[in-house]
Amino acid sequence: MRNVTLILDDGSRFSGKSFGYEKPVAGEVVFNTAMTGYPESLTDPSYAGQLMTLTYPLVGNYGVPPFTIEANGLPTFMESEKIHAEAIIVSDYSEKYNHWNAVESLADWLKREQIPGITGIDTRELTKVLREHGVMMGKIVFDDEPDNIPEATYAGVNYVDKVSCKEVIRYNEGEGKKKVVLVDCGVKANIIRCLLKRDVEIIRVPWNYDFNGLEFDGLFISNGPGDPDTCDEAVQNIRKAMQNEKLPIFGICMGNQLLSKAGGAKIYKLKYGHRSHNQPVRMVGTEKCFITSQNHGYAVDNNTLGADWEPLFINMNDGSNEGIRHKQNPWFSAQFHPEAASGPTDTEFLFDEFVKLL
Numbered sequence: 055m056r057n058v059t060l061i062l063d064d065g066s067r068f069s070g071k072s073f074g075y076e077k078p079v080a081g082e083v084v085f086n087t088a089m090t091g092y093p094e095s096l097t098d099p100s101y102a103g104q105l106m107t108l109t110y111p112l113v114g115n116y117g118v119p120p121f122t123i124e125a126n127g128l129p130t131f132m133e134s135e136k137i138h139a140e141a142i143i144v145s146d147y148s149e150k151y152n153h154w155n156a157v158e159s160l161a162d163w164l165k166r167e168q169i170p171g172i173t174g175i176d177t178r179e180l181t182k183v184l185r186e187h188g189v190m191m192g193k194i195v196f197d198d199e200p201d202n203i204p205e206a207t208y209a210g211v212n213y214v215d216k217v218s219c220k221e222v223i224r225y226n227e228g229e230g231k232k233k234v235v236l237v238d239c240g241v242k243a244n245i246i247r248c249l250l251k252r253d254v255e256i257i258r259v260p261w262n263y264d265f266n267g268l269e270f271d272g273l274f275i276s277n278g279p280g281d282p283d284t285c286d287e288a289v290q291n292i293r294k295a296m297q298n299e300k301l302p303i304f305g306i307c308m309g310n311q312l313l314s315k316a317g318g319a320k321i322y323k324l325k326y327g328h329r330s331h332n333q334p335v336r337m338v339g340t341e342k343c344f345i346t347s348q349n350h351g352y353a354v355d356n357n358t359l360g361a362d363w364e365p366l367f368i369n370m371n372d373g374s375n376e377g378i379r380h381k382q383n384p385w386f387s388a389q390f391h392p393e394a395a396s397g398p399t400d401t402e403f404l405f406d407e408f409v410k411l412l
């Protein structure tokens with residue numbers, strides 16, 4: 055295993071060994087405190103542009119599931135067709151794996167997908183640095199090579215355009231009871247699976263596609279990578295759709311941010327984001343708390359919500375916005391991931407709420 059160094063923008067350096075594909079890489083360094091879920095997280099398009107640190111120390115011990123495709127065209131066990139994270143950073147990579155559903159090791163998968171993986175990193179120390187300073191740009195360099203990797207930028211880059219579908223894709227065509235337009239900002243497969251399970255037809259459109267001429271019963275806005283302020287074209291289309299006050303609208307993660315923007319609210323960047331399986335959110339107006347799966351770096355500013363809107367969920371750790379709803383119209387969204395994959399499924403009922411409205 056070749057020696058590598060992770061270098062953060064503040065000059066901090068962490069030594070480790072390469073176990074994935076051997077190439078230097080740069081991106082935004084973020085941390086995820088979930089204990090499992092690396093196949094899902096790595097293939098979640100929302101991680102595009104990011105070097106993913108896992109704080110759970112043992113990684114790789116359950117291997118990687120097969121990349122099989124179901125009749126509907128979706129991968130059975132992954133969240134998209136490829137790894138979207140730029141790299142994975144772990145403390146203790148397990149070369150040996152064992153799981154009923156594993157077909158290969160994490161190292162072999164990373165090599166095939168040309169994604170670097172580094173081990174032997176003190177991920178607790180790294181996470182402390184990121185928590186104190188906030189997320190930072192960083193790079194992984196090979197100690198036996200000159201460091202001439204170009205600087206990467208994250209803020210202001212439209213990553214959604216890189217991961218969204220390029221053409222309209224239909225699921226359950228002519229079969230579902232209701233039709234949903236899904237704005238694909240980098241949609242996770244389990245969102246589509248959760249909708250298909252509820253007997254809807256899906257028209258999946260590119261993030262900036264003007265769907266307003268289509269015939270449909272509800273609008274869904276997906277998760278996606280990067281800075282929501284780069285997605286104004288989507289916001290304009292959502293605003294147009296809102297001229298129909300009866301049209302049900304549901305958004306998840308980036309979808310919460312874009313719906314909020316369409317409603318006039320502002321977005322800000324969190325210091326180090328929420329990436330884990332155990333984020334507690336309270337449903338506003340109730341004593342109900344749900345444990346949620348999250349992966350986001352930006353948040354909706356509650357103080358900028360228009361008079362017709364209210365927060366739907368609040369994060370119980372830091373008080374930040376975790377969803378909004380319109381006071382009269384059937385429009386709501388969640389900043390967390392009700393589709394889980396990976397993580398707790400406690401809030402999957404939000405899909406039922408949406409489908410009931412159609």
Ligand SMILES: NC(=O)CC[C@H](N)C(=O)O
Nearest residue numbers: 277278280307308351352
């Ligand atoms: N998972 C997501 O949709 C993330 C949304 C956005 N890219 C953020 O980081 O906040």
